[in-house]
Amino acid sequence: MNKAPSGKPQATNQSAADGLQFAACGFELPPLALYIHIPWCVKKCPYCDFNSHAAGPTLPEQEYVDALLADLDQDLPRVHGRPLRSIFFGGGTPSLFSAKALGRLLEGVERRIPFATDIEITLEANPGTFEQAKFRDYRALGINRLSIGVQSFQAEKLKALGRIHDGDEAIRAADMARAAGFANFNLDLMHGLPEQSIEDALGDLRIAIAQAPTHLSWYQLTLEPNTLFWSQPPTLPEDDILWDIQEAGQALLAEHGYAQYEVSAYAQPGKAARHNLNYWSFGDFLGIGAGAHAKLSSPQGVIARSWKTRLPKDYLDPGKAFSAGERLLGPDELPFEFLMNVLRLTDGVASSLFTERTGLPLRVLAAAREEAEQRGLLQRDPARLVATREGQLFLNDLLQHFLP
Structure with a gap:
């Protein structure tokens, strides 16, 4: 097992979590996933608030892989014998890294934590970084799912978004994904773009559907703090147009066999993203890499969120720690934290999952649950926790009922 780079503080495996114990009634350790953050992009997009940074002429692949594995070493005591059900390479643009670097990383991860036999391994990629030979090599490593950041197929919209690819490159990327052996891939597509009409938005969706992805992430552009769009906002469609785009787009996706299973996720049967489903069902995930986040549970039912x-x-x-902070989730916070995730799912979850994932009895939700049901935001179903159609549209209003 690799040690951290010289001078990098080693984890003591002692934290404030040791002092926060509560009665975990029926708690079960959740499934475990791994998120790996690669923070470099060709250029920073004006709408992006992720931890991404413009790449220089060379990337420190070897040094970064070494650091990732040392980072993982420090988190190993929190695995508690669980296999990895999924791995997600996010960014940034992880496809800027060579197959050799990612192969060494995956080998190092598997030496430390066993992989489930049906593990899902996803790599985010942008059309401008596609090389067919490179993607065949990725597939040979065991990466079995791609998430391709298309955002739009229209030249003027791509220019407004600061993207480096064009629509033809996006189409070729989907073709190359299939040719490289990826039978399972996602296309990321935005709507509500600057000066976008309903026809523009549906045109993008039709082109995306024609590429036959197994999964579509279709989400509205929002203006986020600490982005160029926040300080220099573009002209976005009016709310009425946004609503019409949403309704027409959802109908078009359903017509072509893409079932909505989360606020902005649509999939062909059996192709929902397992990694993201783990997030939304309050599963556990390790996070390694610059700015990566994690949510981890102990066998005693102590749950913590941490970040790097x-x-x-x-x-x-090597003189600085990987860990940048940790926050324990107390019993009063867990209902909101749990529901903030699971109520994004269109079918919600079984009510029993609340106790399995939090260790708290279902009765702690009773009063807030009744209020939300009376307002028509939560379905009256004792066996499930699921938002109504109105609750999904006004999810923040629904969650307000469960704030500590």
């Missing part, structure tokens, strides 16, 4: 050093130069500095 954000800037790549600090993450790679």
Whole structure:
């Protein structure tokens, strides 16, 4: 097992979590996933608030893989014998890394944590970084799912979004994904773009559907703090147009066999993203890499969220710690934390999952649940926790009932 780089503080496996114990009634350790953050992009997009940074002429692949494995070493005591059900390479643009670097990383991860036999391994990629030979090599490593950041197929919309590819490249990327052996891939597509009409939005969707992806992430552009669009906002469609785009787009996706299973996720039968389903069902996930986040449980029912050093130069500095902070979730916070995730799912979850994932009895939800049901935001179904159609549309209003 690799040690952390010289001077990098080692984990003591002692944290404030040791002092926060509560009665875990029926608690079960959730399934475990791994998120790996690759923080570099060709350029920073004006709408992006993710931890991404413009890449220089060369990437520190070897040093970063070394740091990722050392970071993982420090988190191993929190695995508690569980196999990895999924791995997700996010960013940034992970496809900027060579297959050799990702192969060494995956080998190192598997030496430390066993992989489930049906593990899902997803790599985010942008059309401008596609090379067919490179993607065949990725597939040979065991990466079995791609998530391709298309956002739009229209030249003027791509220019407004600061994207480096064009519509033809996006179409070729889907073709190359199939040719490289990826039978399972997602297309990321935005709507509500600057000056976008309903016809523009549906045109993008039709082109995306024609590429026959197994999964579509179709979500509305929002203006986020600390982005160029926040300080220099573009002209976005009016609310009435946004609503019409949403309704027409959902109908078009359903017509072509893409079932909505989450706020912005649509999939062909059996192709829902297992990694994201783990997030939304309050599963556990390790997070390694600059700025990566994690949510981890102990066998005693103590649940913590943690995050890693954000800037790549600090993450790679052997004199600085990987860990940037940790927050324990107390019993009063768990109902909101749990529901904030599971109510994104269109079918919700079995009510029993609340106790399995939090260790709290279902009765702690009773009063807030009744209020939400009376307002028509939560379905009256004792066996399930599921938002109504109105509750999905006004999810923040629904969640307000469960704030601590």
